[in-house]
Amino acid sequence: MDTVMQPDVLVIDDLQKHFGGLEIMRGVDLTIKQGERHALVGPNGAGKSTLFNLISGEHRPSGGRIYLRGQRISGLKPEQISRRGLTRSFQITNVFSRMSAFENIRIGVMARHGIRFNLYRRIKPMRAINDEAHALLQQVRLDHRADNLASDLTYSEQRALEIGMTLATGAEVILLDEPTAGMSRDETAYMVELIRQVTEGKTLMMVEHDMSVVFGLCDRISVLVYGRILATGTPEEIRSNQEVQSAYLGEEEEH
Amino acid sequence: MRYALIAILALLALLIIAPPLLGTGWQYALINALIAALFAAAFNLLVGQGGMLSFGHAAYFGVGAFTVIHLMQSVEYGDIPFPTVLLPLAGAAVSLLCGALAGFFATMRSGVYFALVTLALAELLHSLAPHWDEMFGGEAGLSSMRMPSLGFTFGSTLEVYYLTLSWVVICIGLLYAYTRTPFGRLTLALRDNEQRIRFMGFNAHGTKIVVFAISAMFSGVAGSLMAISNETANYSVFSTQVSALVVLHTFVGGSTIFFGPIVGACVLSLFTFVVSGVTHSWMLYQGIIFVLVMLFAPKGIGGVIQAHIEQRHALPWKRLAAPYALATLAGLMVACATVFVVQSLEIVLSREYAAAVARTGEYAPYTVFAREWQVFHPFTWLFPVLLLVPGLYLLRRAFARIQTLWDKDDDDDGDIAAAPRELMEGGH
Structure with a gap:
């Protein structure tokens, strides 16, 4: 894997989080390399979503540090982290439901161009912004749905929109939280292909339960069990790892 | 779109031509309807577009009114030369500042807590005002006189009507233009999903403060116009009734549509004007209308009209x-x-x-x-x-x-x- 030679984009160092007396993160060390697609797997309650919330700034860590391209981001607010080039999608569909698909994306494009408090120009003639939003909509294959309200899109279309919104902010590091959850086999295959295409040249970290998605899409996998990284490696390494087998994968097959 | 423009121009022409033919009673009623329309449109920027339901918007309406009364007094005593036609600018400025300050605290919370903070801030003013003579003139309030400016004496109700109409049309135009700007679109996104805009790199709290302050500013213009029209203001402008009335106007008109609250405010103000002259039970009828609209047309009068147009x-x-x-x-x-x-x-x-x-x-x-x-x-x-x-x-x-x-x-x-x-x- 040539990704091994790439510089580190995201470094997580001894990350801890406890809610009251409950320890959720018990010292996570993890390094994500430039351009890789990294999956985070683990049993329910392992802390995958918490880890995403800590990286993206939803929660503050109780201990440890997170660096994005060498700059410390732990303790920053979500919008500050987003402006430094790391954006996430959500496990539950999280779009602007009463706005059109096109406008959902355009809000992201506005963020990328730093248009935050512009009250003195009309948005309609802003060519660059509108063109870019249209191009992104096309990229996530929703151009035929441009004028439909986000709430009127199908579930899988909403998930695609979600990814489009994440891309629109121009983030180099993208965190996807279960992008194929609740999808049929066909929809999942479609989504995997879409993710592969649109994250080309970017760094991707995703939480995923579907092992076929993980093995098919990702370069490296980390297994999170009870707030610790049990193992990190290529899909082959993880598949053959005894500890992982007993802790997680084996457990899955019994069901 | 073209029909909408024609309809608006026709309505505007009617609002310009008709009033001289009416009596002062109706002219006065129209002034109040226009002020209510602007107040509702400003309020709806916060509620309908920003998704923040305030129960204390009387505060910013009242701040605008008192600012203008103070300024009018200064002009009357010859302390400051300030043209009467531009008085609402002063009300707007002070309400903007108060809105920014109050908004800073209120928007730290959302939903019920936000509503309660706004309610508390307005109640604070309402209970403070009667005891603060210099600022609010005690229970009696403050009065002043409109001074002539730009060749108008502002002695007749009709002149005040045209002044009010000009300000209301300009402000509603600006509020509409607001919805077409990038920030106007961001406001809608904020209403739909605050968490998401934060993760897209926007400062949600800052955005909410600006929306709140702008809404307060236009409410202040409405309050200013009220003060100019009445030539007096007392602590009752801060009352819960004023805050509740704008909520009523907005929801009867329909908060999801830009022109809804304006329609609601005009219809209900004129309804009150006509019916309250005939019967003591006018509030009961107003209440019945509100309940019926909420039950059978939750998107308001504006929603029903819009569905038909679409x-x-x-x-x-x-x-x-x-x-x-x-x-x-x-x-x-x-x-x-x-x-x-x-x-x-x-x-x-x-x-x-x-x-x-x-x-x-x-x-x-x-x-x-x-x-x-x-x-x-x-x-x-x-x-x-x-x-x-x-x-x-x-x-x-x-x-x-x-x-x-x-x-x-x-x-x-x-x-x-x-x-x-x-x-x-x-x-x-």
């Missing part, structure tokens, strides 16, 4: 004409029955009537709908029933028919028919 090509107007006419007739029957009962009770249960009965020992006939009625005559009580029962039955039939016709031509987009469906649930 579906204008798909609707079978010719076949709808008969059930619409029937619904109107049946609605009138029900309304007549309701008004008859309310007015009869108002008269019969009044103190004067009781005194007359005690004095003469007999129940005198009373007048409603230009006819005399005997309290104990069976027809008096049969009459509303004869109107109400067939009225409700016909209303139900008409709405069932309208529902069918709407559904039939509801081809691909299921969402559009939502408003009329809600409107018609009363018929089932």
Whole structure:
């Protein structure tokens, strides 16, 4: 894997989080390399979503540090982290439901161009912004749905929109939280292909339960069990790892 | 779009041409309706577009009013030369500042907590004002005089009307332009999903403060116009009634549509003007209207109009004409029955009537709908029933028919028919 030679984009160092007396993160060390697609797997309650919330700034860590391209981001607010080039999608569909698909994306494009408090120009003639939003909509294959309200899109279309919104902010590091959850086999295959295409040249970290998605899409996998990284490696390494087998994968097959 | 522009221009022409032909009573009523319309539009920026329901917007309305009264006094005593026509600018500036400050704290929370903080801030002013003579003139309030400016004396109600109209049209125009800017779009995104805009790199708290402050600023203009029109202001402008009235106007008009609250404010203000001159029960009628709109047309009057405009090509107007006419007739029957009962009770249960009965020992006939009625005559009580029962039955039939016709031509987009469906649930 040539990704091994790439510089580190995201470094997580001894990350801890406890809610009251409950320890959720018990010292996570993890390094994500430039351009890789990294999956985070683990049993329910392992802390995958918490880890995403800590990286993206939803929660503050109780201990440890997170660096994005060498700059410390732990303790920053979500919008500050987003402006430094790391954006996430959500496990539950999280779009602007009463706005059109096109406008959902355009809000992201506005963020990328730093248009935050512009009250003195009309948005309609802003060519660059509108063109870019249209191009992104096309990229996530929703151009035929441009004028439909986000709430009127199908579930899988909403998930695609979600990814489009994440891309629109121009983030180099993208965190996807279960992008194929609740999808049929066909929809999942479609989504995997879409993710592969649109994250080309970017760094991707995703939480995923579907092992076929993980093995098919990702370069490296980390297994999170009870707030610790049990193992990190290529899909082959993880598949053959005894500890992982007993802790997680084996457990899955019994069901 | 072209029709909308024509309609607006026609309405504007009417608002310019008609008032000189009306009496001062109506001119004054129109001034109040225009002020209520601007206040509702400003309020709806916060509620409908920003998704933040405030129960204390009287605070910013009142701040605008008192700012202008103070300034008018200074002009009157010759301390500062300030043209009367530009007075609302001062109200806008002070309300903007107060809105930014209050918004900073209020928008730290959302939902019920936000509503309670805004309510508390307004109540704070309301209870403080009567005890602070220099600032708010105590319980009596402050008064001043409009000074001539730019060749206008502002002595007549008509001149004040045109001043109000100009400011209201400009401000509503600016509020509409706001929705077309990038920040206007961000405001809608904020309403839909605050968490998401944070993760997209926007400062949600900062965005909310700006929305709040701008809403307060335009509310301040409305308050300023009120002060100019009345030449006085007292602590009651901060009262909960003022805050509640703008909520009522906004939701009866429909908060999801830009022009909804403006329509709601105009309709209800003029309704109040007309009905309060006739009966003491006008608040009851206003309440009935509010409840009916919330139950059967939650998107408000504006929502119903919008649904019709959006579906204008798909609707079978010719076949709808008969059930619409029937619904109107049946609605009138029900309304007549309701008004008859309310007015009869108002008269019969009044103190004067009781005194007359005690004095003469007999129940005198009373007048409603230009006819005399005997309290104990069976027809008096049969009459509303004869109107109400067939009225409700016909209303139900008409709405069932309208529902069918709407559904039939509801081809691909299921969402559009939502408003009329809600409107018609009363018929089932």
